[in-house]
Amino acid sequence: MDSAAVHQHAEAVGSGWPPGLTRVPYWIYQDQAILRAEQQRIFEGPAWHYLCLEADIPNHGDYRASFMGAMPVIAVRGEAGEIHAFENRCAHRGALIAFEDAGTVKEFTCAYHAWRYDLRGNLCSIAFQRGVGGKGGMPDSFRMQEHGPRKLRTATIGGLVFATLAADAPELLDYLGAEIAARIRRVLHKPVEVIGRFIQPLPNNWKLYAENVKDTYHASLLHLFFTTFRITRFSQAGGVTVSRGGAHHASTTIGRLEAQDSVYKDEALRSDSEFRLHDPSLLDAVDEFGDNIQLQILTVFPSMVLQQIHNCLAVRQIVPRGVAAMDLHWTYIGFADDTKAMRRRRLKQANLVGPAGYVSMEDGCIGGFVQRGIAAASEALSVVEMGGATAESQPTRATETAVRGFWQTYRALMGL
Ligand code: FES
Numbered sequence: 001m002d003s004a005a006v007h008q009h010a011e012a013v014g015s016g017w018p019p020g021l022t023r024v025p026y027w028i029y030q031d032q033a034i035l036r037a038e039q040q041r042i043f044e045g046p047a048w049h050y051l052c053l054e055a056d057i058p059n060h061g062d063y064r065a066s067f068m069g070a071m072p073v074i075a076v077r078g079e080a081g082e083i084h085a086f087e088n089r090c091a092h093r094g095a096l097i098a099f100e101d102a103g104t105v106k107e108f109t110c111a112y113h114a115w116r117y118d119l120r121g122n123l124c125s126i127a128f129q130r131g132v133g134g135k136g137g138m139p140d141s142f143r144m145q146e147h148g149p150r151k152l153r154t155a156t157i158g159g160l161v162f163a164t165l166a167a168d169a170p171e172l173l174d175y176l177g178a179e180i181a182a183r184i185r186r187v188l189h190k191p192v193e194v195i196g197r198f199i200q201p202l203p204n205n206w207k208l209y210a211e212n213v214k215d216t217y218h219a220s221l222l223h224l225f226f227t228t229f230r231i232t233r234f235s236q237a238g239g240v241t242v243s244r245g246g247a248h249h250a251s252t253t254i255g256r257l258e259a260q261d262s263v264y265k266d267e268a269l270r271s272d273s274e275f276r277l278h279d280p281s282l283l284d285a286v287d288e289f290g291d292n293i294q295l296q297i298l299t300v301f302p303s304m305v306l307q308q309i310h311n312c313l314a315v316r317q318i319v320p321r322g323v324a325a326m327d328l329h330w331t332y333i334g335f336a337d338d339t340k341a342m343r344r345r346r347l348k349q350a351n352l353v354g355p356a357g358y359v360s361m362e363d364g365c366i367g368g369f370v371q372r373g374i375a376a377a378s379e380a381l382s383v384v385e386m387g388g389a390t391a392e393s394q395p396t397r398a399t400e401t402a403v404r405g406f407w408q409t410y411r412a413l414m415g416l
Pocket residue numbers: 090091092093094095110111112113114115
């Protein structure tokens with residue numbers, strides 16, 4: 001859909017979208033044509049998309065299946081250690097080229113009619129191309145080199161593999177900006193190992209999750225575990241870094257809170273519960289990065305999250321699955337040189353996040369609450385005004401600045 005068509009459509013489904021970053025119309029989460037336009041303009045547009053970890057594909061021939069929005073993608077390690085990525089779609093009749101999540105191959109053979117592809121995604125052989133006994137087969141005019149899956153540009157930072165279809169996307173480091181790149185490298189500063197993974201289906205539009213993870217305002221209000229056990233409260237130091245143009249963010253909570261503060265009580269907000277941990281070692285955290293940052297949540301527009309909550313490290317990938325459904329692909333990581341005690345600590349702290357996580361279980365339902373709440377309100381607008389009207393870095397988490405940043409980039413890419 002070109003920009004004029006998206007506009008026309010936007011006007012048809014809603015009452016338009018006021019300029020600025022503080023109002024978001026609810027039809028943006030409800031519309032099939034918007035989802036299709038997002039695929040074209042964002043997921044296949046000039047943005048970089050997280051595919052997997054380099055640690056997922058350490059050796060020649062190792063591959064991992066991933067996604068760029070709805071588009072299935074293969075990332076594979078080439079002969080000289082380089083990483084190739086291409087669409088996971090056979091040039092013949094469209095079957096997945098790789099249907100396993102991961103594996104090691106010399107080449108890819110499509111299961112349907114055995115067309116073969118090399119590790120760069122080049123079509124290199126066709127079963128019975130010359131037919132059998134002089135009968136059948138492909139016409140002489142068929143040129144294999146003219147057929148193949150779409151190939152992607154790839155780039156890495158801190159062991160994260162990104163890809164884009166767009167020849168005009170800036171270099172990955174320019175896309176991220178120096179501040180976000182430094183925040184990624186702060187966590188991913190040495191070789192990692194995957195220590196767990198799973199997929200969490202969520203009953204909401206993908207953008208509701210993208211907003212949630214940039215929404216530093218909600219963390220200590222929705223998540224009672226955070227405030228009860230003083231992992232992050234507004235009274236702790238920290239803030240939000242928003243990249244130029246708004247696309248990416250990193251929020252931090254610095255230092256431990258020893259004394260109970262009164263800011264939540266003063267506002268008559270729940271900030272404590274009677275729950276106590278039977279095993280307090282769950283929160284026995286170590287300052288492994290040496291900077292006293294207890295929590296850093298980082299996003300790379302549109303679909304990646306890098307999480308450090310104490311010593312629980314994870315990468316999350318947002319995969320849209322329809323207007324009101326998405327999958328969240330979680331990969332828990334540790335470092336290759338973790339001690340046994342540190343690995344145990346990471347696995348224990350993994351209980352904080354994920355579908356049943358002490359902290360994240362609320363994030364698993366809140367997007368669904370919004371999706372249900374707005375069912376009859378396509379033309380109404382949400383209010384995104386905490387901390388002002390712009391999308392700049394701020395020395396507080398009582399703000400929605402990073403959410404506004406998401407919409408700033410989104411509107412620019414969508415032409416809305
Ligand atoms: S669809 Fe792949 S070989 Fe036919």
